Amino acid sequence: MATKTVLEAVRDAMHEEMKRDERVFIMGEDVGPRGNVFRITAGFLEEFGRDRVIDTPLAEASIVGVAVGAAMLGMRPIAEIQFADFIYPAYNQIVGEAAKIRYRSAGGNTCPLVIRTPYGGGVRGALSHSVSVEALFYHVPGLKVCAPSTPADTKGLLTAAIRDDDPVLFLEHKKTYRLIKGEVPDGDYTVPIGKADVARVGNDLSVITYGLMRHFAVEAAEQLARDGIEAEVIDLRSIRPMDREAIVKSVSKTRRALVVHEDNKFGGVGAEVAAIIAEDAFLDLDAPVRRLCGPDVPAMGYAKEYEDAFMPGPEKIAAAMRELAAF
Amino acid sequence: MKSEAKIRAALPEGLAPEALRDMYYYMVLTRLCDDRAFALNRQGKIPFAATCQGHEAAQVGAAFAVKRGTDWIFPYYRDTALAIAAGVSARVQLLCLFARKADVFSSGRQFPNHYSVPDLNIASISSIIAAHVTHGVGAALAFKMRKQPAVALIAFGEGSTSEGEWHEALNFAGIHKVPCVFFCENNEFAISVPQKLQMAVKNVADRAAAYGFAGVICDGTDPLATYAVVHEAIEKARRGEGPTLIEAKCYRAMSHTTDDNQLTYRTQEEIELVKGRDPIPKFEAWLKERGLIDDSAVKDLKAKAQVEVDEATDWAEAQPPPTEEDLYTHVYASGPTA
């Protein structure tokens, strides 16, 4: 075991896979000598060479499109989009192409591609360096979407994503890059895509969440525990496929569910979670499913007041949890 | 014999005289498949078909320049002759028209002519114009990384060259000198939009300079001229000297697809003029002139092709369609769900 930040976990996963499998390579803006704008790939160029650490032109559609072609021909590319806010030009290639290649060729071609990108707010990133994009992608059959929140999960899931034979959108919450440290197992391991983690066990209510919010939810749960309310926190870790079983199991036990995510509320991942609970745990519900999410405004503003008003934090989450417990 | 040597001397490098008859056969077979598709549509038996009439020479010429089994083809939906000359049989072509479960390209999921034949190194494409161009560049990148002596031939119409992704693909290919050939079949119309409303430049090939490599124009109605140009570009790429943008000038004789009526934007006179430039009789004449084929051989060839298409039609129509269960296969590697 070693203590790592989320950033180091991303680096380690890619580093080890590139050593292990020469089909793996990285392409994106500034991944070469600059080592990525967060220094994630620092040293990679020297170690793996220009062929496998490619600085691309400023053209997101082709960052993914070229990677798709390489993947179709048997490589395992990791395409990096510098910030999730810039992913929209690549939407055609991710959703229209990558996700459909296996299906449209009836298995003749496949697309074992990882698209990695940092998302989320809390770093004063303003309107174009703070968005959450999972809701735009998790809807798409043929695509997988991961959003881990701990260093151990990040390393394990990214490793799994790189080894996966299907296209995976790998979302890294940029605030967790340096803020979240944790124990990471030594050696080779993966975390299965599609399995949630019980971050905290409890009987009185379930908080279903992912990303940075997982950590705030656990903190809020500790606050509530001092008043005798024991909350269970489920970290989804993967958005698609989603661990339906873990959600239903938890809510059937606690009978009360609160979904917490940073992304805008309307049509966000929480809506699907609520629908799953309504479908499979209806008879066990003792309270309506609640969602605490980012407000429905286009993005998080630059002023601290905007950012604080947008992002759910431990206090807001604790208040929502208390309200649910008292229903 | 003397004329044979003369012909051989006149042929582009790497092309044997026997190959010429095969070229002609593929062009004829494609035309018959093409006509058959439209006929089936007019009969109400298939809902949709796309034509390649007028492109046969360009496509067959390009197909013969591709090293079968080594190079990869990233076609677009009008590349029927390219596909047939690359090894797609009439049966396989008709299967896709009838959208049967055994359809090789997509098991009945895609529109007609959305090729995908891994065994023939033909990559899967979608209906999204120019989306495959970056894929071809990515494949070429893979060849380069693996030091594989393979080249990607990426084919498209002139309409594709307006898409941002097309430009991004050429930009990347030029920077990294990946082994690919960009093959534009310019038939002057993107459905109804004529070239002068598609681009401000006179030739698609003029764009190559912006990406740091050569643009070459050829007569798309001449299979040998096209072959020569494509062959040179492919070998140049194979040598590691980077991509080429080829513009084969050709003509679209029919409407865009069975859902189009080109009389709404073209005059009958113009269409007749275009049909007069039909590459198949033109090549037939060229072959006859050089004694490489005679009327009787032509008759036999055409009859053979006709039989092939007829048999393929009946066979394909008789194949079972997909079922509801087939809806869920191949979503993920593990099946319907991840």
Next chain:
Amino acid sequence: MPNVIMPQLGETVTEGTVGKWLKKVGEAVAKYEPLLDVETDKVASEITSPYSGVVTKILAEEGATVPIGAPVCEIEEAGAKKENVSESSSAAPAFPAPHAGQRATAAQPVRPNGAGADDGARYSPAVRKLAREHGIELRGLAGTGRGGRVTAQDVMSATKTPAARPAPHAAMAPAAHPAPAQMSVPPVAPPSGEDAIVKLTPIRKTIAERMAQSRFTIPFAWSLVEVDVTDLAKWREREKAAFKAREGVNLTFVPIVVSAVAAALREVPIVNSVWAGDHIIQRRRVNVGIAVDSDEGLIVPVVRDADRLSLYGLATALAGLIDKARRRRLTMEDLSDGTITVNNTGAIGSVISVPIINPPQAAIFAMEATVKRAWVVNDAIAIRAIMNISLCFDHRVFDGGTASKFLQSVKRRLEGPTPVL
């Protein structure tokens, strides 16, 4: 004296390392003049001074790594102080909660009548499911959720209170019987100005529903016997002072009667039963509920295992429960699992009463006032203290003969040799 803090030097940076101090303690520094070099793992940067003045104290030495926002040095400002608009200002944020209208409040709209009694009519899926599974009657069940809502936890607690549970089998289901509201009742004239409206408390509502349910579903019969408690009364008179002094609780007739009832139940156990539709459940344990009149209404705390308690034990238990009732401290536990109810109607002066059975019990026992009467003893008239006792019972469970046998057993104990303490 203002502090200079480690600034945020990169989007995700959490700490910075002091590289080189460009000013020493005692040295003057102008606003925007370089003050120190700082390194983070993303960038190295020169930090300029936010104030003009003199450096008075270095708080982070060269090479020290401090979190973002931590102070690195103190500066004594020169001249008049300008209003320092710093991030650490505790002024209230200028922005009102921007999403007040969209706030993901979990609050349901507050019901206008406030009492929340209406919420009881809408049950969550969990509540319905648990009520069905455990055979709990939801109507009248007290709710501890917001606005008086019945929660799943309330239902689970009620599974421990037989009072809330009709017999598990459908034959006993109260729903099978017409609700009181459906019976043809003459219309009630509306209140006039002189009339007073008495609002229904939750307890009153519960009592109303339970009593109606009991009377409408249980075919009851009633039997009374007269008990000569003269000797018992004399004994009690003699003993009560010493008992009180010794045991600390009063020796009333109630524990004595409860003791006799408990003993009689062991003799005639069918009386300690529950009607369960196609069978009768004869309870082994004897838990005697005592009907108590409280400010809010009738409640029935339970003395568990009354048959195993001495008179002292019974007296103490009863005194304890009554005190708790008075102080409104009774718990669900105190009110659960009764197998028979004893109603001390005598305390309010009654000599004959027909109490209502407390379902799902099979019987309720009444002890009336002790009255001196002219009585025939050995064919002569004597003055005797007489207490009536009666049993109102569920005729499905047992018949009049059994009821009489039970009453005679109680009578025998109350008229017999004085109790052993």
